[in-house]
Amino acid sequence: MTITIRPGSTVMFTGDSITDGRRRESEDGLGTGYPLLVAGEWGHRHPDRPVTWLNTANAGDKAMDLEARWRTDVLDARPDVVSILVGVNDTGWHTLDPKGYPIPAERFEATYDRLLAPLAEAGTRLLLIEPFLVPIRGVVEAGDAVPVGEKEREQWRADLDPKIQAVRRLARRYGAQLLAADGRFAELGATARPEHWSADGVHPTPAGHAALAAAWLRLVA
Numbered sequence: 268m269t270i271t272i273r274p275g276s277t278v279m280f281t282g283d284s285i286t287d288g289r290r291r292e293s294e295d296g297l298g299t300g301y302p303l304l305v306a307g308e309w310g311h312r313h314p315d316r317p318v319t320w321l322n323t324a325n326a327g328d329k330a331m332d333l334e335a336r337w338r339t340d341v342l343d344a345r346p347d348v349v350s351i352l353v354g355v356n357d358t359g360w361h362t363l364d365p366k367g368y369p370i371p372a373e374r375f376e377a378t379y380d381r382l383l384a385p386l387a388e389a390g391t392r393l394l395l396i397e398p399f400l401v402p403i404r405g406v407v408e409a410g411d412a413v414p415v416g417e418k419e420r421e422q423w424r425a426d427l428d429p430k431i432q433a434v435r436r437l438a439r440r441y442g443a444q445l446l447a448a449d450g451r452f453a454e455l456g457a458t459a460r461p462e463h464w465s466a467d468g469v470h471p472t473p474a475g476h477a478a479l480a481a482a483w484l485r486l487v488a
Contacts, residue, residue: 269488270348270392270444272309277319280305281333281341282352282396284326285470297322300471302350304480309487321346329356329370330378337382342389349391350483351382352448354398354430355469359423363413372429379433383441393443394486397434400427401452401465401475409467420468444486451482 272278280286280302288298297303297320306320323340325332330353333340341349357370386393400423406416431449438445455464455478464475471479 269486270394271488272313272316272318272348274316275318276347277321277344278348278350279321279341279344279346280324280350280352281322282324283328283356284324285355286322286324286350286352287326288322288324288476290322290324295320298324299476301476301479301483304476305483308480308484324352327356328353330354330375330382331370334378334382337385341382342385345389346391348394348487349386350394350396352396352398353379354427354434355400358398358427358430359409359415359419359469362419362422363409363415369426372433375430376433376437379437380440383437383443387441393438393441394446394483395434395438395443396446396448396479396483397431398427399431399449399452400424401461401468401471402456403461403465403468407467409469415467446479446482446486448479448482451478 285300286302288300288302290296290298293299297306302320302322309318321344333353354375357375383393400420404417406414409415435445437443452464463472464478465471
């Protein structure tokens with residue numbers, strides 16, 4: 268069942284850099300990515316149903332970082348709908364940071380569960396976007412100009428898949444809408460080269476953000 272967005276609702280996006288989209292530099296606070304596209308298309312389709320759109324995502328965040336600010340960033344705003352995309356930093360960051368360490372899928376799931384529980388108790392409608400990796404090829408730079416190639420992406424994929432399954436379990440547990448972004452980008456790979464959707468495999472291009480926004484809008488009414 269789709270999420271019905273009623274007039275006067277508050278919809279919040281939160282997560283990592285994919286959702287952040289330099290929101291602090293934008294006048295509306297939504298950034299330049301899929302949250303802005305969603306808000307624009309919704310306003311175009313439903314001028315009779317005004318919505319307050321919020322974005323509290325932070326580049327580089329992991330699930331534990333969201334939890335540290337969850338009260339002030341999310342719960343205190345009392346949103347009607349919360350859309351969350353987190354997980355890729357829980358997956359690959361330790362291969363880029365000398366002080367990094369792997370985050371087990373069980374720990375990721377437990378932290379994510381603690382984020383969702385108070386929202387579900389408050390009756391907030393939830394839309395979970397599974398973390399994803401777009402299967403680009405070649406070597407790209409990530410973080411502080413750290414080269415990432417096929418070997419690193421294979422490691423990330425092995426680490427990410429259990430976390431995707433965790434998000435899917437949580438969506439079922441809480442009756443949340445699930446945006447299967449990893450699968451969607453895999454499907455889109457049949458229509459254009461993966462680099463068309465993401466230059467580095469993590470951050471979407473404008474076309475990738477448009478794909479996310481279109482998929483997001485199919486889950487609401």
